[in-house]
Amino acid sequence: MDAIFTSGIFMSFFIALLLFTKKNKALTDRILAVWIVLIGIHLLSYYLYHLGFWEKYPHMVGITAPFPLIHGPMLYLYTLYSLRNDSSLRLVDYWHFAPFMLGYLSMFEFFFFYSAAEKRMVDHGEVDDFALSTTIMLIGFIVSGLSYSILAYRLTWRHKRKVDDNFSFEEGINLDWLRYCIYGIGIIFFTATIIIILREGLGVEFSFNADFIFYTLIILFIFYIGYFGIRHQDMFTHNTDAKVVKGDVSLQQKYRKSGLTDEALQTGHHKLLSFMNNQKPYLDPKLTLGDLAGNLDMSANQLSQIINQREAVNFHDFVNRFRVDEFIRRATQNDSFSLLAHALDSGFNSKSSFNSIFKKHKGVTPSQFLKSGIMSENEEKMGH
Template structure:
């Protein structure tokens, strides 16, 4: 347990300082940096308790007690501002830290009026002054962590829909690593909930220190989010449009003002453009760029693609890239599959493989092996 905690503490502070000192850092760098430092302090507090230092220095007891209430807000704000072009946190977002602040205010009498002996007795349950408060605080930790993870995940799904509707590429704006980060922090609090139910309600006695489960996941989370946050530098410079009104439902399309005659005409022009001009060969083609070529608004073009092609913009464009790739392979066997993929408009090997499997249900090499040249 000591080794796990030491790894978590060192990594938290190291990655936090590394992020904070990174050149050209943006708001999300600062949020993640501060969050990692908070995690480092929290792990340090538990380490001191685990090693018995609270008995030697009772005034350390409870200093980091409300810290888990900060995890959810940091997760939410990190995801929120990873998807928004903002240089500063909006004032209203500071309200997310209010529960932690209130907890500290309620603990002020414990910090400043209790003697060292009284603090030890409270910690060991011999004085029940904070028994109800501790229970409420524990439940708040669990509810806060799970609720914020759900909010962050829903926000990520909505942004994924915007990306699919407006971009033909996803390598630079891929949020899968954030999805795993959200699931990771959610698992921390789900584990805490499970341990609490088994230990407090079912009165089960673990043959080991059950806290190691909770803190081991936190350490693993530090390793993952620290590595991913630094490695995925593109996520810190927003490349995605943030207007939520880019999303349109079928009922909203009916009120968009686009007449059916014009829609049919523009749909024909779109298909002709894709066949003759091949704009999909541009690996960074966007909905707005294609709309400008057709003298349409982005919303109207999105409506046409969704209604007449029954797919989003991302799948519509990449369908042409896949067919272009197949034609190029059939006409020239001297180039590698990757070279043909890049020439067809794909911007990376991973995105090409993912898109190809989605459209053809097999890998590129499997598909090519079945072709008769």
């Protein structure tokens, strides 16, 4: 266990150092760096407690007691500003740290007016002067952790909808890794909630130190951040690729003022399909809703309405359906090139996105599709 803790603590401060020394740091880099430092301090504090340092140095008792209240807000703000272009926090954002600060204010007397002997007694449970504030902080931790995890997930879900409504690709704007972070933090908070309810609420006595479960999950989360940073180097180095879907491309007033009649929808739909089949704009791997709307002399809002209502899909799925069919045509007519070559020629810009999109549309992998009889059946439907 000692090796796990020391590795997690070292990794925390090492990742934070890389982020603090990163050139052209974005606001999200600073938020993540501060958060990782706080996690490292939290882990270090508990590890010192585990080693018995609080018994030797009782003035260390409770120094990180309110720390669990900081992780939810940090997760939310990191997620929020991963989707925005702001260079600094707004004043309203600092209110998220109010419970954290109130936690320390509630312990002011303990920190500055209790003797070492009295602090030992509180730590051993011989004095319950802070039982109420401790209970409030535990409840606050549960509510904060689960609530902020849900709010952060909702932000990424809205972002995913914006991406699918406006882009035919995901590279550079896909935030799946962030959703995985949110899942991980959500699992940590949920696990801690179960342990707190069982131990503090129901009086269950574990045969082992249940806190190790919570802190081990935190360390695994740190390892994931480190792994992601090494695998995707843009976390630790400057990257100029756009990762943010700006608010001006979202269709927040969707179709309210489009003014499209049923006849106009039908005409626009016919014009769209004709352009897609004849001009093949989907061969551009960076095709966006705005690009296609400009070619059709429509507004992005009108084009989105036509696709959503006439095709019953979003822009991302609509365009990639044509790319999948284009790949099938090319692979059928010429087997001298690799599947990836055909995919890139069909408008896909990576092997991973091609495989996932193809399986989503056809239910099988590209190689399985071409080896099976599904291909011939679909070719007949396509008019071959």
